[in-house]
Amino acid sequence: MKELYQEIFELAAPYLAVRENRVHTEICFDYAVKLLKFYGGREEVVLPAILLHDVGWSALPEEKINMAFGPGNPDKELNRIHEVEGAKIAASILCRISFEQKDRLEICRIIETHDSGNNPSNLEEKLVKDADKLFRFNPRGFDIDNRRFKMQPQKYWEYLRDNKEQWLYTDYAKVMATEGLEKISSKFIKK
Numbered sequence: 569m570k571e572l573y574q575e576i577f578e579l580a581a582p583y584l585a586v587r588e589n590r591v592h593t594e595i596c597f598d599y600a601v602k603l604l605k606f607y608g609g610r611e612e613v614v615l616p617a618i619l620l621h622d623v624g625w626s627a628l629p630e631e632k633i634n635m636a637f638g639p640g641n642p643d644k645e646l647n648r649i650h651e652v653e654g655a656k657i658a659a660s661i662l663c664r665i666s667f668e669q670k671d672r673l674e675i676c677r678i679i680e681t682h683d684s685g686n687n688p689s690n691l692e693e694k695l696v697k698d699a700d701k702l703f704r705f706n707p708r709g710f711d712i713d714n715r716r717f718k719m720q721p722q723k724y725w726e727y728l729r730d731n732k733e734q735w736l737y738t739d740y741a742k743v744m745a746t747e748g749l750e751k752i753s754s755k756f757i758k759k
């Protein structure tokens with residue numbers, strides 16, 4: 569990780585102490601790097617945005633976090649809090665680093681709707697959204713999610729398979745998700 573991104577991650581770390589967000593962020597960062605290599609796009613927007621996208625979970629009381637995401641019927645208002653507060657925290661972190669104002673605003677705009685928005689307006693926003701969602705298709709991510717959602721691995725795997733197309737925007741993300749599902753299947757699903 570380049571020094572700048574390492575610095576952002578260290579500033580974000582105290583806000584990532586809940587919901588296993590540190591490992592979530594590391595895994596999403598790796599997907600963001602892969603997507604940027606494949607599609608191009610502005611690294612200086614995508615990578616800080618993925619490092620900071622979930623800092624807002626720290627603004628929710630711990631007992632409410634699990635009500636705000638996941639399969640079933642997550643509380644959309646609680647989920648919005650993590651986006652809106654996350655954008656504010658991200659802005660304060662980016663102000664501590666010499667960052668161009670227009671990039672800072674764009675990063676915060678992306679964070680503010682990274683879960684709720686379904687109409688990404690540019691490549692960078694699509695890549696951040698896809699990198700975030702790809703966590704679900706990562707074997708380690710699957711293990712974390714499946715344990716916290718308390719679903720049968722087979723059922724959760726089917727839920728992912730059935731939602732892959734609607735969650736992801738780019739073709740390469742869909743390819744990586746399919747590969748991930750194959751790995752998950754051989755690791756976690758009893759034949």
Ligand SMILES: [Fe+2]
Pocket residue numbers: 592621622700
């Ligand atoms: Fe996330």
